[in-house]
Amino acid sequence: MAGPEVSCSLYIHIPFCAGACDYCDFYSVPVSAGDPRLDRYVDALLADGEYTLAAFGIKEVPTLYIGGGTPSLLGPERMGRLLEGIRSLVPAPFPEITVEANPESADGPFLEACRDGGVKRLSLGVQTFHEPSRRLVHRVGEGALLPEGLRLAREYFGGAFSADLITGLPGQNGEALRKDLEKLLSFAPGHVSLYALTPEAGTPLGEEDRFTALLPPADEADRLWLMGRDFLEQAGYGQYEVSNFALPGRASAHNIRYWRMENWLGLGPAASGTVIDDRAGRGTRYTIGADAAAYLGASVGDRAPAPAPAEGAMVSVEALDPLTLMKETCLMGFRRLEGPDPLLFTRRFRRDIRECIPQTLARWRDRGFLRPDKIALNREGLLFLDPFLTDCFGELEVWGGDWLRSFTDL
């Protein structure tokens, strides 16, 4: 493992949900709010956090993100205990703390516990108000409870809350999406994530034939997402990443750190962490096994990622060589309308990004898909991120072997 590090973001995974949505490929276990495993889980996270943060020498956590799953299923007491416990492990203030919540379980006491525990941003899983679409994908929670959840989010967090919407759902048309957007924006969130539904392998949506007839055709699904993008932009929400839009000053600092490939640690089953040594252009990624029962049952050294996994531990570790790290820096960086940070790129790889992918940049500039002022895709270019990255990786592969050898020899 690389380290020790001083400043590192932290992600905590809460792998529990009230049910299972047909499109979801996140790791989660169905529970009810009174399940005794929830108490034990908070204990396990705090023990894991203490071990991991100390092992990596973390003195500052610029961003903490508690996601899931459904973190609001923890309820106010457990969430308060988790926030207090994690914050007590690091003396410096946490500039941004985000908690994900589902509107139906984010009641007043829960939001108060979050606010009192230092949470600065709330991220609400709305997805759609359109009841037929919710039913078709077995979206957990009642659509009728969404307005009250959003009203409470506004009351406790002002504009510092985000909401997720999905386009291309079964049963969704332009009119339903327009109503979703109008209703959501009437609560004035500071940030909106607009996701195009993707049938992922291993989910009912990706595996079951019955959805084939229910999903809108690909061109209609594209049209719906573009309609959503234009609606948000006209309402003043600027796109800053493929699926993310924000009012000025409301972008997610935590997610920006992922897209910049800055260091983060993860706690909880299915969480991963990446620690990069910029001087060496190398990194280490660990992934904790997606098994809540094993996580609860393991001793802390077996479920925690540092300093090295013990024999039989539930943590896998992967070394990121310079070329892999460069590809990932492009993969994540070009998601942003700002593009990869050229200074960070040069510091990490001792090479200007324009020297690494000159042909790709020339080709995509000729097509009109690059920003004139940045090494970045423009608004229309972001729609073609995948083929752009295919070109980018192809070019990196061609010269990368020689570069990797010379880089390693330095």
Ligand code: SF4
């Ligand atoms: S509530 Fe969220 S995390 Fe849980 S199954 Fe549904 S989409 Fe997945």
